[in-house]
Amino acid sequence: MASLKIGFIGAGNMAQALAKGFISSGLAQPQHLVAACPPADRHLLQQMESLGCATTHENREAAATSDVVVMCVKPVIMGRVLHDLRPCVTSTRPLVTSVALGVTLATMEAALPPRARVVRIMPNTPALVQLGASVFSRGNHATQADAELTHRMLTAVGQCDEVPESFLDAVTGLSGAGPAYMYLVVEALADGGVRMGLPRGLAQRLAAQTMMGAAKMVLSTGKHPGQLKDEVCSPGGCTIQGVQVLEDAGLRSALISAVHTAAAASVTMGKVPLPSPPLPPPGPPPLSATPPVAPVFTATATTPLSQPQHAAAQR
Ligand SMILES: NC(=O)C1=CN([C@@H]2O[C@H](COP(=O)(O)OP(=O)(O)OC[C@H]3O[C@@H](n4cnc5c(N)ncnc54)[C@H](O)[C@@H]3O)[C@@H](O)[C@H]2O)C=CC1
Numbered sequence: 001m002a003s004l005k006i007g008f009i010g011a012g013n014m015a016q017a018l019a020k021g022f023i024s025s026g027l028a029q030p031q032h033l034v035a036a037c038p039p040a041d042r043h044l045l046q047q048m049e050s051l052g053c054a055t056t057h058e059n060r061e062a063a064a065t066s067d068v069v070v071m072c073v074k075p076v077i078m079g080r081v082l083h084d085l086r087p088c089v090t091s092t093r094p095l096v097t098s099v100a101l102g103v104t105l106a107t108m109e110a111a112l113p114p115r116a117r118v119v120r121i122m123p124n125t126p127a128l129v130q131l132g133a134s135v136f137s138r139g140n141h142a143t144q145a146d147a148e149l150t151h152r153m154l155t156a157v158g159q160c161d162e163v164p165e166s167f168l169d170a171v172t173g174l175s176g177a178g179p180a181y182m183y184l185v186v187e188a189l190a191d192g193g194v195r196m197g198l199p200r201g202l203a204q205r206l207a208a209q210t211m212m213g214a215a216k217m218v219l220s221t222g223k224h225p226g227q228l229k230d231e232v233c234s235p236g237g238c239t240i241q242g243v244q245v246l247e248d249a250g251l252r253s254a255l256i257s258a259v260h261t262a263a264a265a266s267v268t269m270g271k272v273p274l275p276s277p278p279l280p281p282p283g284p285p286p287l288s289a290t291p292p293v294a295p296v297f298t299a300t301a302t303t304p305l306s307q308p309q310h311a312a313a314q315r
Pocket residue numbers: 009010011012013014015036037038041044059071072073074075077081099100101122123124125176177299300301302
């Protein structure tokens with residue numbers, strides 16, 4: 001595994017979280033990672049270089065030199081970027097994985113050459129500290145070995161389950177987006193501590209450790225969260241009074257709605273149009289057997305395919 005070559009198409013938040021997690025877990029050596037993105041985002045490649053990774057502005061170069069490609073670009077440009085990778089993808093190499101929200105295995109397979117091996121992943125940014133929560137689904141031509149490799153990559157940076165693809169949008173709304181919800185809670189709890197006179201740094205550490213401890217209690221004890229909550233709420237004590245405030249404010253309903261809304265957005269944002277394959281020139285087929293030379297694709301920022309999706313992708 002230490003010689004596994006991984007190519008990141010896109011070098012933003014998710015690519016960097018995975019790259020740092022893969023390196024610090026020992027899954028991959030930095031010199032075996034390569035990241036590609038347009039010149040306009042050169043600063044992101046410089047951040048990848050500071051980890052020891054190779055970088056390029058040529059998506060095809062990253063794909064051609066990798067055993068596994070991880071597509072880390074916005075869904076709105078996925079169809080076009082995958083289509084541009086076609087000359088570098090065969091049924092044997094590389095395995096093409098994607099973390100793009102909403103983009104289905106069928107869309108990926110349609111954009112790539114026949115029998116391309118694809119895997120759809122939904123990770124989250126705590127992969128950076130090897131506490132990621134990931135799921136994946138494999139495409140029609142991905143093998144058992146591909147699934148095992150994906151599982152090994154993702155368990156190196158946290159927990160991972162293979163699931164039916166129909167779960168992916170719900171997972172996106174829950175654990176893909178979930179760290180953002182949790183950061184709001186940590187920040188607000190710290191604000192509460194500050195409101196009561198605690199220094200900010202102490203309040204924030206107490207809030208974050210409390211969240212991590214509570215999460216670990218759920219995972220380690222196997223007890224229902226409601227039971228664990230009851231064990232904190234001493235009869236007639238102060239916690240049940242705080243819980244009542246949260247119930248009155250609709251905390252549970254707000255979180256359920258947040259997952260529902262984000263999952264629905266994943267479905268909508270994943271509907272990406274595919275570029276049509278170029279039509280053969282009219283007239284009889286050429287007598288020469290020389291294959292057409294594919295234009296070299298440079299990872300320049302791709303024109304968005306439709307304005308509303310682009311606007312959503314920028315948020
Ligand atoms: N940020 C997160 O917590 C998570 C993100 N994701 C998914 O990861 C993907 C990327 O999201 P982020 O990293 O947050 O976005 P980001 O905006 O931080 O990174 C996007 C990257 O795409 C690159 N890019 C743009 N056009 C390109 C092109 N034509 N060729 C190659 N690269 C190009 C940009 O330079 C940038 O490096 C999205 O599809 C998102 O759904 C999935 C799970 C969690």
